[in-house]
Amino acid sequence: MKALTGRSPMKSPGKPSLRRAVQRAFWHEIAKGVPSEDAAVAVGVSQAVGSRWFRQRGGMPTFMTVPIAGRYLSFPEREEIALLKAQGAGVREIARQVGRDPSTISRELRRNAATRGGKLEYRASVAQWKAELLAQRPKTARLVVNERLRDYVQERLSGEVRLPGGSQVLGPQAPQWKGRNKPRRQDRRWSTAWSPEQIANRLRVDFPDDDSMRISHEAIYQALYVQSRGALKRELVACLRTGRALRVPRARSRQRPGGHVTPEVMISERPAEVEDRAVPGHWEGDLIIGTDRSAIGTLVERTTRFTMLLHLPRMDGYGIEPRVKNGPALAGYGAEAMRDAIASKITSLPEHLRQSLTWDRGKELAQHAQLRIETGVAVYFADPHSPWQRGTNENTNGLLRQYFPKGTDLSRWSRDELDAVATTLNARPRKTLDWKTPAEALNDHLLSI
DSSP states (O other): OHHHHSSOOOOOOOSOOOOHHHHHHHHHHHHTTOOHHHHHHHHTSOHHHHHHHHHHTTTOOGGGGSOOOTTSOOHHHHHHHHHHHHTTOOHHHHHHHHTSOHHHHHHHHHHSSBOTTSSOBOOHHHHHHHHHHHHOOOOOOHHHHOHHHHHHHHHHHHOOOBOTTSOBOOOOOOOOOOSOSSOOSSOOOOOOOOOHHHHHHHHHHHOTTOTTSOOOHHHHHHHHHOTTTOSSOGGGGGGSSSOOSSOOOHHHHTOOSOTTOOGGGBGGGSOGGGTTTOSSOEEEEEEEEOSTTOEEEEEEETTTOOEEEEOOOOOTTTTTSOOOTTOOOOSSOSHHHHHHHHHHHHTTSOGGGOSEEEEOSOGGGTTHHHHHHHHOOEEEEOOTTOGGGGHHHHHHHHHHTTTSOTTSOGGGSOHHHHHHHHHHHHTSOBGGGTTBOHHHHHHHHHHHO
8 A cells, every 4th residue: 555655554534534624614603703603503513523623722723714725636626536536537537627737636546545445445535634634734832842931931921929028929729720711700820920922022131132032922822722732731821811711712802792782872873962961851870889799770860960879679589599691680780670770760750851861881771672662761872981971970970989889788778778868969069050959950940841
């Protein structure tokens, strides 16, 4: 077989593996922001295979996104060669129909043919498997061969935290790394924790004349996330700022959890009359958050600065039943609880005083469409990271922090106590109202109507 094929003996392929083109199509789907399970189904493989591909490469496609150059035979061409060969066509006839040089076809039939049974038999799947296996050119990572560079990177990434005098600070006892994504609400190991970009650029400062001490930040990321690199231990990803066990594709990271905010309900679509505060009935709202997932809802009228507070009690089972992913929000400010609280509070007002509501982009108002149907209040959302678009509400929240400081449990206050604080705030004279109180300004408006 070695004399016939011109190649050294190769192991039996067994069941032909999935072709590289399928993996490439899988990573193209991942680049669109599709989850690995859905990307696997899209390219015709099982969800388990897609999850394994994503995990083994740490969420990094690297070379998988670049298509193979046209100078190499593709799998469809190999299928056509196998079909013509089975029909008894000669080398030159196959070359003519495939559009390749006869020497290319002759070499392909000889070198990539199946050798089981002691004779050459050309099959497209086996030929593709052999071609991909022989085409691999694994390059040894620089961090593997350069021990000095590897020690430098590891020291800056996972080195010990020390006092100015040099003594080590142990920090908290972190749990054992289990490969899970983004550890939350638990202690993390204290380390030097330089970012790969900081390490890569600092090398030029510390070793200006040593070209061997050079590495890109992308190479450090690949050494951490890609299992086959083997230069750095996978658990060192816990020393990165995010602590992610898998890298997040760029398109997926841009998908913010704001699917409830559509262009039709953006603040840019809000009526112009809301801006000048001439017409009462336009509100701004938000949550003030306390400890143990407690919260109080706030509603402020833009013209009179009249304030109403929403009581958001804990739901049955909070603190008793274990938390369920994508389960009901038992803390009291889930989408359904917020919709009911706002509806019950704002429908106590006359109809002309409930024109619109401008809210932050929080998921607690995901059921804004149902809220509009129940109350008739048009709901709009502010732009990302733009608190000044709800300046009246932000200022009121600052005043409320005198009664509900940060770091305190807000669930201990009853509905009557919240109403008392709101009444107190509405009885304060305001400079912007010519020293009237919000309650007086709202009463004047009602009397004028």
